Amino acid sequence: MKLSVTRWLQVSSLLVLSLGISQFSLAAELPLQAQSIQAYGRDATSLNGEWKIIVDPYENGYYNYRYEPFDQQENPSVNAFFTDSKQKTPSDLIEYDFDKADTLQVPGDWNTQKEKLYYYEGSVWYRKKFDAPAAKKTDRQFIYFGAVNYRADVYLNGKKLGVHIGGFTPFHYEVTGKLKPKDNSLIIKVDNKRHADAVPTLNTDWWNYGGITREVKLFNVPRTFIRDYKIALTSLEQKTVTGAVLLDGAKGGEKIQLRLPELNIKQTLTADKNGSASFSFAVPDAQLWSPETPKLYSVQISSGSDKLTDNIGLRTITTQGKQLLLNGKPLFLRGISVHEEYSADGGGRVSHAKEAQTLLGWAKELNANFVRLAHYPHNEDMVRLADQMGLLVWSEIPVYWTINWKNEATYQNAEAQLAAMIERDKNRAAVIIWSLANETPVSDVRNQFLARLAKKARALDNTRLLSAAMEKHYRSDNPNIAVVEDPLADLVDMVSFNQYIGWYDGLPEKADRVTWEISYNKPVFVSEFGGSAKQGLHGDVNQIFTEEFQENLYRKTLGMIDKIDGFVGTSPWILADFRSPRRLLDGIQDDYNRKGIYSNEGVKKKSFFVLQEFYKRKAEQSKNAE
Numbered sequence: 001m002k003l004s005v006t007r008w009l010q011v012s013s014l015l016v017l018s019l020g021i022s023q024f025s026l027a028a029e030l031p032l033q034a035q036s037i038q039a040y041g042r043d044a045t046s047l048n049g050e051w052k053i054i055v056d057p058y059e060n061g062y063y064n065y066r067y068e069p070f071d072q073q074e075n076p077s078v079n080a081f082f083t084d085s086k087q088k089t090p091s092d093l094i095e096y097d098f099d100k101a102d103t104l105q106v107p108g109d110w111n112t113q114k115e116k117l118y119y120y121e122g123s124v125w126y127r128k129k130f131d132a133p134a135a136k137k138t139d140r141q142f143i144y145f146g147a148v149n150y151r152a153d154v155y156l157n158g159k160k161l162g163v164h165i166g167g168f169t170p171f172h173y174e175v176t177g178k179l180k181p182k183d184n185s186l187i188i189k190v191d192n193k194r195h196a197d198a199v200p201t202l203n204t205d206w207w208n209y210g211g212i213t214r215e216v217k218l219f220n221v222p223r224t225f226i227r228d229y230k231i232a233l234t235s236l237e238q239k240t241v242t243g244a245v246l247l248d249g250a251k252g253g254e255k256i257q258l259r260l261p262e263l264n265i266k267q268t269l270t271a272d273k274n275g276s277a278s279f280s281f282a283v284p285d286a287q288l289w290s291p292e293t294p295k296l297y298s299v300q301i302s303s304g305s306d307k308l309t310d311n312i313g314l315r316t317i318t319t320q321g322k323q324l325l326l327n328g329k330p331l332f333l334r335g336i337s338v339h340e341e342y343s344a345d346g347g348g349r350v351s352h353a354k355e356a357q358t359l360l361g362w363a364k365e366l367n368a369n370f371v372r373l374a375h376y377p378h379n380e381d382m383v384r385l386a387d388q389m390g391l392l393v394w395s396e397i398p399v400y401w402t403i404n405w406k407n408e409a410t411y412q413n414a415e416a417q418l419a420a421m422i423e424r425d426k427n428r429a430a431v432i433i434w435s436l437a438n439e440t441p442v443s444d445v446r447n448q449f450l451a452r453l454a455k456k457a458r459a460l461d462n463t464r465l466l467s468a469a470m471e472k473h474y475r476s477d478n479p480n481i482a483v484v485e486d487p488l489a490d491l492v493d494m495v496s497f498n499q500y501i502g503w504y505d506g507l508p509e510k511a512d513r514v515t516w517e518i519s520y521n522k523p524v525f526v527s528e529f530g531g532s533a534k535q536g537l538h539g540d541v542n543q544i545f546t547e548e549f550q551e552n553l554y555r556k557t558l559g560m561i562d563k564i565d566g567f568v569g570t571s572p573w574i575l576a577d578f579r580s581p582r583r584l585l586d587g588i589q590d591d592y593n594r595k596g597i598y599s600n601e602g603v604k605k606k607s608f609f610v611l612q613e614f615y616k617r618k619a620e621q622s623k624n625a626e
């Protein structure tokens with residue numbers, strides 16, 4: 001994909017012409033919950049901390065005994081948990097009491113906070129009581145959730161705000177006029193049951209951590225506020241920065257100030273009747289963002305009494321034939337795949353920035369310049385830290401293995417997750433690749449599903465590359481020639497595939513014999529390879545699960561993939577051991593996928609040093625080529 005400002009403007013103006021709206025109005029097509037709101041930099045009241053919880057496997061607080069949802073009845077029973085009822089007289093029959101209930105920390109998964117919830121898949125009710133923060137009469141209020149896995153039914157003061165589906169993306173509700181000065185009751189039924197039609201589906205190789213896994217906050221904004229903005233370097237040759245700001249509550253004509261002080265940019269924009277204003281300016285002296293110099297510029301946007309600030313990197317990512325180009329220069333991705341799990345000391349899902357920092361620090365030690373954030377959008381801290389630390393990012397949605405391709409609701413769900421991921425992270429220079437799917441079996445319905453998703457992704461963001469982790473097969477006339485051939489490869493910018501020669505496919509020696517035929521004129525990326533080792537278990541190179549076996553597998557695989565024509569990098573599987581219900585071998589796995597080059601406690605295995613050395617060499621080669 002070649003990118004230029006003309007192309008970007010063409011797409012925007014095409015939309016303006018055909019839909020009569022600005023590029024930002026695209027979001028209006030999405031379900032409300034997926035509409036973007038930039039909340040990271042806002043002053044907010046945190047609703048994190050201790051929440052009351054009731055574990056409710058039969059969803060007794062949700063359904064009556066005829067299995068009808070309480071929240072769809074005109075006069076819901078006091079035994080509907082969202083009513084948060086208390087006895088008024090001693091004879092009242094109320095069969096729950098949040099005040100007497102147990103507690104959990106938010107953000108956090110429930111599985112690792114309470115032993116009895118380790119394997120739990122079902123509903124847990126969460127309740128937080130809070131006083132409304134001081135606000136002006138004209139202010140509007142929003143409640144924002146970083147992520148809840150998987151379904152959240154949200155109630156405020158006995159009224160339903162909505163339902164959100166999808167465990168890894170943010171959502172929010174406007175609660176203007178719905179808050180009381182004191183003692184508000186925010187109740188969420190969190191349900192992490194797996195479903196065949198869901199995204200992800202029933203079968204995954206990671207732990208299904210339930211709970212309010214990311215932050216919850218409440219913020220005030222003026223009646224007309226800065227809802228969203230997009231800013232990117234769209235022409236390397238002209239050093240043009242292009243973007244737009246979207247005001248919510250605008251009538252048109254409002255002024256918006258945009259500043260990048262370090263670059264002496266000071267612009268006054270005027271919102272159109274949809275609240276949107278676009279801009280474009282040249283930054284001839286800007287230092288471009290790269291892993292070696294992750295320069296971020298402060299961006300200040302203000303309108304009326306509203307103000308937002310961010311730190312933004314400027315760079316381009318393009319391809320030319322089989323080359324990947326960052327700021328026009330060939331790029332080799334020294335990567336590692338990462339799950340959003342920090343399970344040292346018994347923990348689980350990453351819930352705080354310091355854990356994200358630890359994981360990314362481990363990647364830096366490896367000489368990595370790239371992380372594949374598998375297999376779902378990670379928390380915003382992770383991506384923002386990558387921006388600061390100089391780690392390029394592959395971000396993906398949990399369209400994993402055997403999604404129900406035929407179901408329109410499954411498609412809509414995947415699309416909403418894709419849109420929410422793109423909308424949240426579209427201003428992060430570190431993110432260079434949106435990935436659509438992982439190891440999905442080729443079929444017509446799957447191809448159509450993913451083609452729709454690809455189209456959507458390009459409509460939402462044409463400044464980044466698309467990819468997907470595909471699979472290989474062997475040529476029928478020669479078992480030593482591996483081929484990547486998938487209609488999906490035509491839709492993406494970088495041909496990526498996972499392969500496990502030496503683990504699920506023969507012994508590591510097999511890598512000495514296999515050669516690769518990949519006939520697309522696109523960069524080639526090996527999105528996974530690896531094998532398991534229990535840290536501290538030593539033996540012969542042919543003894544499975546030893547560090548020596550894994551080390552040898554890394555040596556052999558790196559030797560093999562380095563010869564692939566168009567090879568632009570790899571993200572071996574995986575940074576650290578992570579929990580999976582599919583890994584049941586006692587004494588070795590103990591609920592962990594052991595393919596980490598670090599143990600889950602952060603101890604390096606022998607394979608780490610093989611990869612570290614390989615990346616050191618690659619970094620030197622890249623430097624010498626400049």
Ligand code: GCB
Nearest residue numbers: 205438439498528573593595
């Ligand atoms: C894969 C999957 C990844 C698994 C890994 C494994 O191909 O993409 O999610 O965890 O293999 O360890 O089997």
